[in-house]
Amino acid sequence: MGTVEYIQHHLQNNAVCSADNINPATGLCEGFWTFHMDTILISIALGALIILVAARLGKRLEAGAPSGFQNAVEGVLDFVGQQVRDTFPGKNPLIAPLALTIFVWVWLMNFMDLIPVDLLPLLAQMVTGDPHFHLKVVPTTDLNTTMAMALSVFALIIFYNIKVKGLWGFTKMFLFHPFGKFFIPFNIVMTLIEEVSKPLSLGLRLFGNMFAGELVFLLIALIGGTLAVGIGALFWAPLQALLGLGWLIFHILVITLQAFIFMVLTIVYLGMAHTEMDDH
């Protein structure tokens, strides 16, 4: 398998669609009504994992002195709660669970990136017996996942904007912001860009970081895979291991940071939606 094919194969989702939507030339699904089964199943499995672990923990909660796992979970909850208290004005019981969900879920989905790139796809190919079986294990390298969350947050932003400021207040935000009443057309364009950039920056940032990270892992994996032939393996294989380890350690930081950024920006955007506009 060539380098380009290897990478392309790894970046291909396991797509399911009706027969009409399959491109006869490539054999791949096209059009809107396509489902990325790997993205959906893995992200839902990780979500189920959160719920299962939480439910198991909930059965043996210790009120007095928590120990071990409960302590760690409480640490995460406290951390998220602190972020919400620090950046979110006022009270909204939805914000903290939303932020917690984003942080934990995104982190877990990002964490799939740390599993060796070829391990799960190879396993899947062995299990299914199909050497061309597509499996993209990191749901956050799928734009659909990141944009799904970003658009959900965007919907909440608009909802709370209207709920807090009122419909007229929300309209005023477009008309008189940021330059006052003499620049209404300009203001509308500016505010539109400002608002639309929120979900885009949320979704694309996470997607871009994780996609690029995945790509670097693939490239590192290629060092050994393509160059380690004969005596060269003595040099290239250790180099791959070393680079892989380095990027892995760095990536632990990246996945946490990206989950954190997504969470904090969500809190900030919703906080902005909750603040009254001062009249210009």
Added chain:
Amino acid sequence: MSINATLLIQIIAFVLLIWFVNKVLWGPISKLMEERQKRIADGLSAAEKGKRELELAEKRAKEVLKEAKEQAQNIIGQAEKRANEIVDDAKTKAQEEADRVRAGAQAELAQEVAAAREQLRGDVAKLAVAGAGQILAVEIDAAKHQDILDRLVKQI
């Protein structure tokens, strides 16, 4: 890699997951943590209160002790004073008693001396009368010469 219907599934999954996380993770555990926080705060304030009360009690105990000491000092002082008084009293009484006894003895002595002297005087008078009678060889009528006798007695 493009946007497709996966997006819809992911939105549904995301919303459901938020609901579940709130239900089983955030809700119960944050409630637990809040309760614990409250309990700890209560405990701390109770400890603070206890400490303050202890301090107060210690202060009071010290005051009571000081008062008791003062009282004891007073009582001891009074007792000493009383003892001194009693001793002084006893001394005076003893002195008085001694004086009285001595005075009584002296009076008795004087009386006895006087009585003895009287008796002696009588005896001398009788002796003198007898002597004179013998000298005069005349029976002196004692009744007749009583005044002479009395004068004689006085002269002795």
